Amino acid sequence: MRRVASSWVVGIIWGINLLGLLAILGMIVLRLSAYPGEAKSASRPLIDSGPRLLFALPPTPLFSPTVTLFVPATPTPTPTPFSFELAQERREVIGYSYAGRPIEVYTFGNGHRQRMIVAGIHGGYEGNTIDLAEALIAWLDANPEFIPHDKTLYILRSLNPDGEARGRNEYGRSNARGVDLNRNFPVNWRAVWDRRGCWNVLKLSGGAYPGSEPETQAMMNFIQTHSIEALISYHSAALGIFPGGEPWDRASIRLAQALSEVTGYPFPPIQTGCVYTGTLADYAASLGIAAVDMELSNHHDIEFEKNLEALRILLEWEEP
Numbered sequence: 319m320r321r322v323a324s325s326w327v328v329g330i331i332w333g334i335n336l337l338g339l340l341a342i343l344g345m346i347v348l349r350l351s352a353y354p355g356e357a358k359s360a361s362r363p364l365i366d367s368g369p370r371l372l373f374a375l376p377p378t379p380l381f382s383p384t385v386t387l388f389v390p391a392t393p394t395p396t397p398t399p400f401s402f403e404l405a406q407e408r409r410e411v412i413g414y415s416y417a418g419r420p421i422e423v424y425t426f427g428n429g430h431r432q433r434m435i436v437a438g439i440h441g442g443y444e445g446n447t448i449d450l451a452e453a454l455i456a457w458l459d460a461n462p463e464f465i466p467h468d469k470t471l472y473i474l475r476s477l478n479p480d481g482e483a484r485g486r487n488e489y490g491r492s493n494a495r496g497v498d499l500n501r502n503f504p505v506n507w508r509a510v511w512d513r514r515g516c517w518n519v520l521k522l523s524g525g526a527y528p529g530s531e532p533e534t535q536a537m538m539n540f541i542q543t544h545s546i547e548a549l550i551s552y553h554s555a556a557l558g559i560f561p562g563g564e565p566w567d568r569a570s571i572r573l574a575q576a577l578s579e580v581t582g583y584p585f586p587p588i589q590t591g592c593v594y595t596g597t598l599a600d601y602a603a604s605l606g607i608a609a610v611d612m613e614l615s616n617h618h619d620i621e622f623e624k625n626l627e628a629l630r631i632l633l634e635w636e637e638p
């Protein structure tokens with residue numbers, strides 16, 4: 319009788335052990351299946367390329383919840399995180415988006431020679447350019463001596479705040495009217511362009527007419543009322559540095575080459591066959607500004623150190 323009872327106890331103990339093992343196995347399987355998109359997203363930067371996209375994005379245009387896994391990179395040299403209070407006295411609202419959100423420029427230095435950085439023209443889709451602008455604003459606020467005495471630097475934090483608010487996905491690329499702002503400037507403008515070789519996940523518009531969007535108008539007004547010599551418009555991702563001008567403007571080419579040397583971003587850029595219409599860089603170049611579209615390596619990282627070097631080039635750059 320005792321013998322029977324003890325083997326019964328042993329059976330229960332082994333049963334509990336088996337249950338435990340099954341639970342551990344179950345947790346491993348669940349963990350592996352919880353992030354099915356990770357392997358894919360790791361290779362996305364190669365094909366997921368902002369305005370100059372040749373290849374289709376992964377087959378589902380609707381973003382899956384894996385998007386929420388996005389974590390902006392924190393650069394090591396950034397001493398203080400960006401806050402609106404921090405840089406408040408440097409902040410100027412230069413206009414409002416179609417949905418009424420402010421478009422902000424932060425000013426550093428007060429020299430007569432002016433330079434400009436524009437981030438977020440493609441909104442949340444290229445949200446890491448906005449992260450970079452914020453990191454640069456915070457860093458420069460703490461290190462104002464980085465700006466030479468004869469220079470003024472303007473940083474436009476987010477040219478497309480409606481797209482930024484919509485989210486970090488393809489739907490965050492246009493403004494609130496479905497216009498691709500980097501197709502809306504009044505140089506080589508088209509309402510609808512030849513999509514071959516271009517980013518074409520959503521059928522965005524170039525606008526009702528050249529410069530039709532309030533964001534574009536705010537940018538045009540700012541450029542026309544300042545004396546900016548050189549400008550970087552940030553994008554992501556991966557195709558490199560595109561000089562402004564059609565054909566490429568000589569000064570813009572020189573700027574692109576100098577930026578490529580310190581960042582490693584490709585110049586000449588990778589050509590996908592897309593013919594770009596109505597871009598900010600082409601518009602700036604048409605006004606005599608050395609201008610480039612410069613793409614970060616992916617949609618996540620801000621690559622702070624190499625872009626601080628890029629800023630140094632932008633500040634020191636001399637008209638050839």
Ligand SMILES: [Zn+2]
Nearest residue numbers: 368369440553
């Ligand atoms: Zn872009």
